[in-house]
Amino acid sequence: MPKSKLGLAICGSYCTFDKIMPLAESLTKTYELTVVMSENAAETDTRFGCAEAVRTRLTEITGKEIICTIAGAEPVGPRKLFDAIAVAPCTGNTLAKLACGIADSAVTMACKAHLRNGRPVVIAVSTNDALGANAKNIGELLNRKNIYFVPFRQDDPAGKPTSMISDLSLLPETIEAALGGKQLQPVILGPM
Numbered sequence: 001m002p003k004s005k006l007g008l009a010i011c012g013s014y015c016t017f018d019k020i021m022p023l024a025e026s027l028t029k030t031y032e033l034t035v036v037m038s039e040n041a042a043e044t045d046t047r048f049g050c051a052e053a054v055r056t057r058l059t060e061i062t063g064k065e066i067i068c069t070i071a072g073a074e075p076v077g078p079r080k081l082f083d084a085i086a087v088a089p090c091t092g093n094t095l096a097k098l099a100c101g102i103a104d105s106a107v108t109m110a111c112k113a114h115l116r117n118g119r120p121v122v123i124a125v126s127t128n129d130a131l132g133a134n135a136k137n138i139g140e141l142l143n144r145k146n147i148y149f150v151p152f153r154q155d156d157p158a159g160k161p162t163s164m165i166s167d168l169s170l171l172p173e174t175i176e177a178a179l180g181g182k183q184l185q186p187v188i189l190g191p192m
Contacts (some may be wrong), residue, residue: 004179006031007067007082007114009107011073012040013050013089013126019168021090024061030172034081035066038094038105042068068105074104077113084120085111086174088150092127092134098147099137112168115146120178124150124171129165142187148178153189 008024010017027033035058045051055066067073076082087094087107092105097123103112111121123141127134129192141147150166151174167189177184 003030003032004083005081006033006175007036007076007085007110008033009036009038009085009087009090009110010041011038011089011091011094011107011126012044013091013169016089016126016165016168017048017054021057021061023088023168023171027172028061031175034064034150036061036069036073036076036085036106036110037066038107039068040105042066042106044073067110068106069183070106070109073109074113075082076110077116080117080119082114082119083177084122086122086124086150086171086175087111088122088124088125088166088171089126090166092129092137095123095125095134095137095141099140106185118146120146120148120175120181122148122150122174122178124166124168124174125152126165128160128163130162132162136168148174148183149187151184151187151189153192155192157191166177170171 091179097108103109155165174184
């Protein structure tokens with residue numbers, strides 16, 4: 001039986017990239033994996049690493065070219081390239097754009113194009129303002145058809161009281177649930 005096709009969409013939450021590499025390796029065992037990167041994630045060198053090294057490693061893991069332009073992401077819908085897309089990590093910026101229907105990056109275009117086919121988009125939140133400016137966007141997306149969240153929690157309630165991050169160990173289980181039309185529960189996790 002052929003593997004399901006998964007788009008792994010990566011946004012600029014650079015501090016989570018070290019967790020994404022082993023996760024991508026693990027996902028290739030179950031899915032035919034293609035990486036979609038926002039332009040910022042694909043091109044920005046940060047204190048967490050060099051963008052070229054990240055792209056090279058993801059290409060090695062998947063054996064496929066990374067989609068990192070709007071033009072490259074547009075065919076996701078018409079060609080039905082994926083059975084599911086997982087946005088991991090999903091920044092507050094991308095959350096806001098998805099909630100408002102803005103498609104101005106490779107990731108948001110891939111999601112918009114994919115959703116038009118009624119297929120699942122799985123969101124792994126990683127934002128310092130989940131309980132601040134982005135709370136309304138999370139609420140909006142929780143009520144949207146074909147949008148599913150990897151369960152998330154506050155990652156530093158005392159130091160960053162509005163910050164939340166998904167438990168990436170639950171990404172595979174969330175994808176499988178989403179492919180079956182179900183939201184993995186509970187969505188909001190207790191303290192670590």
